Amino acid sequence: MYDPFQLDRLIDLWLTEDIGYCDLTVQVMIEPDEQGHFYMNAREPMTIAGIDIAAAVFKRYDRNLEVETKVKDGDVVEAGAILLTVRGPARGILTAERTALNIMQRMSGIATETAKYVAAIAGTKARLLDTRKTTPGLRMVEKHAVTCGGGLNHRLGLDNGVMIKDNHIAVCGGIAPAVARARKRLPTLTKIEVECDRLDQVTEALAAGADVIMLDNMSIADMKTAVAQVAGRVPLEASGGIRFDTIRAIAETGVDYISTSKITQSAPAVDIGLDEAE
Template identity: 65%
Template sequence: MTTENRNAPQAWQLDPLMLDDQIRAFLREDIGYFDFTATLLIDSELTGRFEMRARESMTLAGLAIAARVFTLYDAGVQVEVLAHDGQRVEKGTTLLKIEGPARSILTAERTALNLVQHLSGIATVTATYVERIADTKAQLIDSRKTTPGLRAMEKHAVTCGGGRNHRLGLDNGIMLKDNHIAVCGSITAAVARAKASVPVLTKVEVECDRYDQVEEALAAGADVIMFDNMSIEEMQRSVNLVDGRVLLEASGGVRLETIRAIADTGVDFISVGRITQSSPALDIGLDDAE
């Protein structure tokens, strides 16, 4: 039995039908009514050969999506994929070879590059965080702090960097945050209300920022407890209290400089919003191969 994620080269979080719908919307946004430059300068029958290359070292994400941009825009474009999502590549590596109608390739170029540059940036930063906690039990996970419209793709990029996904959306699980708890009156009341109606396979997570809240959440029957912006000392005390009875997540203000100390407390998951919010786009270019 293998644990390898064979879906890694594709954005498994997004059905191909939905992926094509999103790509069409991205292309419409960029093209408008028509590509003024390519239409005026490039004859419709002219063909071209191009190569997409990494201009710095990186962990790839979104390469299959970028390839689909070209073939969805024009079925006459042929794309040879030479690398795969999740792969670490060095500067100068050729990622795609693209051949076909030159006008179509140049029209779709920026949309394809924007996506693979952005997603590879997320994957590369994620991989850096994952490496920092590699020999601990903690797993890096993402959050819902994503770009509207790009969540599924960005969460795919996190998995390409070796991280795991938290909720894909609000319908993926119950997380009782401070405002939910305040409205319900207490952690105990909120957990009881959630447990009374939640589907049997859906977990209930409770956000806690103090030790006494962890005690209450544990007694109330939470499936997962999140330590929100706790100090290392209070986090360690809470881990000792729980003693493996439920899963534990640390969140809030996690940085590359602090993630190792957090992992060493014994938590199961560490969620980091900045991997999707703050990762820089990487340098990937499309060059004429003639």
């Protein structure tokens, strides 16, 4: 879930970016007392994410606007569904329109893509995870969108857990000393995950006491071997090069989690419009 305090700061940045000094078009064309009534609608099937954020954009710009949401995050809608209505001073609606649409299209695009990947691994034990490969400044809302699509969040930031990767291992002189260093100073309830790209590293990480082992860019055959080798003693996460056309086979190896940046970095925005109510 996103932090409302942080959200207000983000909305201020988004509006400032789009408006600049003023919305010149509405200032020269629309009278201050003119009223408007519009509805936001889905122009294609989608999984909803960001509906309350879109509503907050309108209200943040003009508190006199009346916004009513018709759906909630996580809902699956068809083309033509009305997502929210907004009425009040026309200047406020028209100025905030693009910012509200932009974030709604981006977030719902991520939720829709995530839902597609989740459906692809249905019936297996694997759960879908996101990554830190997010749009700078939008991580909080993009990771929220992943959960709306049925995925799980990995680390929200570097302070959320210890991820020992190849460069950490190189500096420390091996997996065992790297885990030992981390364990010595680690907060009690924090987990250690170790990235492994070879089966011998999986053996070493398991012996060193890793809480989670990441199988990085491994072949399907090696993943199956790793699953048998670990035998459920710690969770296994498959990562690296995950694509929609390969994720089912990866899930069927028996791994616990599959992480991919495709659901955030490569998710296409969905088509949402704002039209005048009749």
